[in-house]
Amino acid sequence: MDYEPQGAKIVTPNKNVGNMPADHARNGFYGQDILSVSQFDRQKLEYIFKVAHEMRVLVERFGSADLLHGKILANLFYEPSTRTSSSFMAAMLRLGGQVIPINNVQYSSVTKGESLPDTIRTLESYSDVIVLRHPEVGAAATAAHYAANPIINAGDGVGEHPTQALLDLFTVVESLGRIDKLRVAMVGDLKYGRTVHSLTKLLVNYEVEFVFVSPEILAMPEDVLNVVREHGHSFSVTDDVNPVIGEVDVLYVTRVQKERFTDLAQYDRVRDQYVVDEALMERAKRDMIVMHPLPRINEISYGVDDDPRAAYFKQMRNGMYIRMALLAAVLGKA
Amino acid sequence: MDYEPQGAKIVTPNKNVGNMPADHARNGFYGQDILSVSQFDRQKLEYIFKVAHEMRVLVERFGSADLLHGKILANLFYEPSTRTSSSFMAAMLRLGGQVIPINNVQYSSVTKGESLPDTIRTLESYSDVIVLRHPEVGAAATAAHYAANPIINAGDGVGEHPTQALLDLFTVVESLGRIDKLRVAMVGDLKYGRTVHSLTKLLVNYEVEFVFVSPEILAMPEDVLNVVREHGHSFSVTDDVNPVIGEVDVLYVTRVQKERFTDLAQYDRVRDQYVVDEALMERAKRDMIVMHPLPRINEISYGVDDDPRAAYFKQMRNGMYIRMALLAAVLGKA
């Protein structure tokens, strides 16, 4: 990014958090940034899932808590994302904290607008933690470099969106009771879908069998497949969901977008091959789940919504629990 | 709406609210949606007005309460309405609750945006009650069909805006001490004015005499007049406010908008006939009130603002009390 001062380096997050309580030091989240799924090993995932589950129990029983009373979240969105910003807002409010929502920030050239570091330094004068959504890859890491308070990455362009991957995996474990020994199929646009890349990188921490289902031109990229290989996992690749539907425990559906195709005839051939409908669900296992990052257009039929295996609205709610867990953890209250 | 799944039916609101306390069950608001003025009979109106009056006393004495501490309102506005969204927000905050404001939602075609049911299901993952403003008639009912939590209609196009009608009627009763035996004149654009239609439908629950004052092309529609007739009320129709000003207890003024006229000469003839000014007020009763849904442009002169009979700013404050009462009622805390 061109506003990066000469000589500045993007450092791995390791903030000086002063008198860090021993418990949180062990868990390693207090005062830390949440920038990437690569920060999470199996132990850390299990810790966050444990806290998120506690948050679920708390909300279901009491609605809210006062854990973060007096704390302020700056919710800084350089591009609109109603779902994600509302989810973080709800998470902070349910923990008794407060939120400064900052939307419609002028994202503009250096000559017109303020640099990201200056904006971050200003906002951390007012707040205790910053959630950042930004269209540029690496923006969250830049923000974290300049901020003394924790930064949580809520999506930086085609880069990372770690809380989405965490809520996806949390939904698997809350729905099926385990992650090991599952067969997970990812369906649709596996090339450009940020969510399936990040989820795959988290799943390699577990004993999972992958099935990648997509048209050839939207196949899972080699660098993600290499991560799977490096962790010694088996995977299969196919362009047809029908042969695999009866054997998977998780069906993670993404949208095949028209804009990805230069040959529209090709798009018309494949567009309906990856639609999950009631007929397809009849051949699925009884205890599997269907997931989707939302918004969906027509890639899952409305008729599937009331199927108990439909987990995509649960994902939304789990997103709030995961974000509650992360906010509490980085502020030392988990 | 074309995103309506086949076979789905808009049902009358009657949600399963689990362990409903006996008191609230009797009052019939706990867990319910507020979609239309047609839900309110005289008994329900009196209950809501009683609670709204208590809210007024509470705010005047203490400023706020903690009745809805830990509850979250999703304030979902598909079109801007500063007045209404601020009023609901203030109502929730004064009751100790929190608000997720969602403005500037991309309201777009099915191919670009998410369906209303999906948005509602997502937001109710985060919140305890949803206030919805939407440009399409029936949107609130659709939302209520899919939501497990209460939906409050804050205006759906040319359809309903029930909380406006409730605050109007509450202002009458708070100002004049009664509704029965009043003579109520509605003035201006009675054809397109959603507020006068809804207010009329509430007033027929009382012994009221109606006077409809408008240019002929902006007369009260037959279907609304039929509601008046069915309830056995008398009404008179005129195009001149002068003969009636001395006899009315309530003068409800609406704006005559230029855009409604194809013949601008006609507009120029009538535009100033319905302006309420100090000269007109000199001939009005001493204990009557002048109302207006706001915003006003010039249909009430600024000189009238300090007249004790001017009730339009009181309407704003009463709007907050009515919305406090409704929020508390549907969340079981009235």
Add this chain to the structure above:
Amino acid sequence: MDYEPQGAKIVTPNKNVGNMPADHARNGFYGQDILSVSQFDRQKLEYIFKVAHEMRVLVERFGSADLLHGKILANLFYEPSTRTSSSFMAAMLRLGGQVIPINNVQYSSVTKGESLPDTIRTLESYSDVIVLRHPEVGAAATAAHYAANPIINAGDGVGEHPTQALLDLFTVVESLGRIDKLRVAMVGDLKYGRTVHSLTKLLVNYEVEFVFVSPEILAMPEDVLNVVREHGHSFSVTDDVNPVIGEVDVLYVTRVQKERFTDLAQYDRVRDQYVVDEALMERAKRDMIVMHPLPRINEISYGVDDDPRAAYFKQMRNGMYIRMALLAAVLGKA
């Protein structure tokens, strides 16, 4: 403003605040509007700085307080200003109050939009105090004329932005321990810079020596210089920062904007003469401070940010403390 009713007068703020506690009556802030730096004499400045310092201690020790629990601020911004609106929001939230943010207000002609007085009267139905940012000079005074509750001016066009000047002066006293006997240089665009005008008008309350450094066409206006003269202060004027850098205690930097120049060759000659960089700072006193109202583009090099004399990010934080002090004071809780 053309929506001003005939005969209305902009009055000096002197609101009827009912049962005003004796302490706050003495301090003179309870129930009052904050419209202009001209309201502040040395005694009032010292009171506000004392309270702002207490707010700083409170935030540093406890994060937040419940002083304004149950109070609501309407944050009304007719033009965007992320920094100022976030600062007021943080101030209110850190005091335990709540905020209704109102951005993107349709600022439009009389025929389309609502008048400012009507908007103010509506919003004060919902809130206890209103912060107003408006593009027209005098808007805050108009709002204050119609409002029963306090109005705080957050900038009215090229008019006033009193809380900015207060935070600037508070930063001087917090950083250097005093204001008397300081030599203060203001650098850059002194003609159009609202902040340097207001700061100068506050500084004349103290024994300060002024140095005004700018290109001739961006010189400090005569009316501001006259205020300095009337208070018997000496000042010097120069177009070169180099001879004075070694002698000043405060260097207040503002941006020289290209748009101010009709002759771009002239702009190119002066643009880099007023950039503060590490080389310049080497010749500055050891205990001076560099200030800037932010946002900065390139008028202070990033290399200066880590210099302990750089006070511009502290200004941001001090802005929150000053706004906490003002909100508490006008609501009778300081």
